[in-house]
Amino acid sequence: MNPRRQLTLAVLGGVLGGGLAWYAATRVWWTEVITRAPFPDKTVEHDGTSLAAWVLPLAIVGLAGALALVATRGVARTVVGALVAASGLGVAAGGGYGLAEQPGVWPAATALGGLLVLAAGAAALRSGRTWPHMSSRYERPAKAAPVSDDPAALWNALDRGEDPTSLNIGQKAPGEGSSG
Structure with missing residues (x-):
């Protein structure tokens, strides 16, 4: 399977799993x-967060982390993959705990969502370094240091409407000709 497809499947699996766990934990x-x-009976409904409070925050982390796999590369992608x-694993454990305590469809769906998120993170750990990443055009360009430390030259550049951090002070700005 090509790396782009692996990335796509990992992100979709993580988002689907995190979303499923998020939804199931709130049911x-x-x-x-x-x-x-002698009073009437009281009915109390408990959702997944009543039994395993950590499930919902971890499902959100898994979902966001799966999306972050697209924007990261190298060591950062490995760290995000480990976090995902x-x-x-935490979401799946919460769903499993819910199945042991109160068997039902929502704890099972939570566990399934956790397993999908776990699979996405494991895929990122296994082969995330070979996946494509965003090009450098999305990165901030390196900040150019001003050539002059003369405060008057910096102010003069500002007065001309130039950015003193991006132009070499003392050189003519584009469009300036020689006077004469």
Whole structure:
């Protein structure tokens, strides 16, 4: 499989898994009925965050990290991949814990989402260095240091409407001809 396709699948898997876990963690995992005689029974609905509070934040981290794989490269992509894999592992553990405590479809969906995020992070760790990255045209250009340390020359450049950090002070600005 070519590297661009691997990147695309990892990002889509991470986003899908993080989104699924985010959605599933906010659904009602179980309903508790509290009897309060002589008063009416009280029904309390518990979502995934009631049982495993860490699931929702980790699902969001996994989703954002999967998107960040596109914007990173080299060591940064490896670090993001490790973060995505760790968050996926935490989400899957929360879903598994929910399945053990209160079996249902939403804990299973949370665990599945966590496994998708974990797979995206593992793919980034395994082969993320070979994936394509954004070109250098998206990076900030290096800041040119002014040639002159003379404050008057810097002010004069500003007065002419020039950026003193990008032009060599003392040289003629583009469009300036010789007078004479």
